[in-house]
Amino acid sequence: MAILQTQHLTLSPCCPSDRADFIALELDPDVMRFLNGGQAVDPETIDPDATFLQPRGTEPHVWTGRRTSDRAFVGWFCLWPESETLAELGYRLRRSAWGQAWPRKGQQPSPTGGSKAPAMTRSSRPRWR
Numbered sequence: 001m002a003i004l005q006t007q008h009l010t011l012s013p014c015c016p017s018d019r020a021d022f023i024a025l026e027l028d029p030d031v032m033r034f035l036n037g038g039q040a041v042d043p044e045t046i047d048p049d050a051t052f053l054q055p056r057g058t059e060p061h062v063w064t065g066r067r068t069s070d071r072a073f074v075g076w077f078c079l080w081p082e083s084e085t086l087a088e089l090g091y092r093l094r095r096s097a098w099g100q101a102w103p104r105k106g107q108q109p110s111p112t113g114g115s116k117a118p119a120m121t122r123s124s125r126p127r128w129r
Helices: 016-027 029-036
Strands: 003-005 009-013 062-067 073-081 086-093 110-112 122-128
Touching (some): 016 029, 016 073
Antiparallel strands (some): 003 009, 073 086
């Protein structure tokens, strides 16, 4: 499994054990106000017409972000391929992580653990998803 790490942030491919953290984001009205006006999302159903990603821990392009120092959940990041060399960066962060430059920290990690990171030469402008 590829793990991407900076001094402050560790990104790992999402897994089912991340589900509770992902759902907690969707239950926070302040987090959701940027996506759907602040409505909590039912954790048992995924709206097929939603205009935003609702990860549950099995999505191939979603990475769980945790602070490197204590492994505390920061949020998730998504690198959605648009072509072989271009990807859209999306993210959703816990309210307690706002204002701490986590999106910037999540854009430049280096691979560890013996695996290569996805070979993207650039990403499109980061967007809320």
